[in-house]
Amino acid sequence: MTGLVSMDIAQLEAMLKDMGQPRFRAKQVFQWLSRGERPQNMTNLPKELRSKLSDIHFDGAEIYDKFVSKKDGTIKYLFSLSDGNIVEGVLMRYHYGNTMCISTQVGCKMGCAFCASTLEGCIRNLTPGEMLSFVACVNKDVPAQEGRERSVTNIVLMGSGEPLDNYDNTVKFLRLVSSADGMGISPRNISLSTCGLVPRIRTLPADAPHVTLSVSLHASNDDIRNKLMPINKLYPIAEVLAAARGYADATGRRVVFEYALVKGLNDGLENAGELASILRGMKCHVNLIPLNPVKERNLLGTSRPEAERFMKWLEDRKISATVRREMGTDIDGACGQLRRRVLQQQKEVQQ
């Protein structure tokens, strides 16, 4: 059965009707859930109803631990789930608001060569309620900036996991988090990052309109991409770009391409030239990220000046590009790194 925080208003209405409750209760419950409250704290509900709701699987998360960067105030969270799994989330502070990076799966099965999240495969999908709960926990934990109702104003689905491999739950989460009766985060303030599951990119405009699509490209040709991302053997670059173009055409939004610069592998100026030529004519932006080295992987990041040279090369060829500011490097900022370190420490303690 769907857990409480994973329910939308229609589902809550149907359930509450069966409990003999009036229709307006659904909205009340949904509002409480979006604020991260458990049934016992839903003070405008009758006591008896609160106790009935407490018997239903809550399907949320709790803050297990948090680490605050001394450099830039970035907060890395570890959330615990009801089955004991632990997942990461990050809150990044910008002048325009706070962006939260959310995981969509416990682990990941995509096997990208540079990514810590995938080292032990995918343990399970996250539910819509768990994802919503990450945001609610942070809204409770961090005061909103002046003039704002809630702390989290923007969301990126760039934590552990492949959102399009957990498609239905991700789409439902997007609906819940953007609902005006709940947190009301505009889909325009939400980015979804994918390694390139082409059939799902094609259905996305109908199921999650207005969300910004980010595609993890990381290579200018199939030879390089095959080395870094096994998914490229199933959906090679030409197919990914065609699907991205379809998304841009259907939504009118520009697609963002993520490009992690790996020393000596994809960071040469010939790669920049090749990238510019395959992206020519597309409404897009390239986000360059010097690779965050992962201890378990033998790949190094490109230096900042070289990354900037790569960016300039793209810009000279009329491709909009930026080098991403690195945040939270003192607290294991990259995907899956913190969770792995904590799990490793737990193992060491147990041994």
Ligand code: SAH
């Ligand atoms: N599965 C999705 C979203 C999760 S990863 C995807 O592939 O897009 C979010 C982004 O971080 C992706 O672009 C991913 O390729 C990148 N990433 C993962 N590990 C990294 C590392 N060590 N250094 C830099 N970027 C990394």
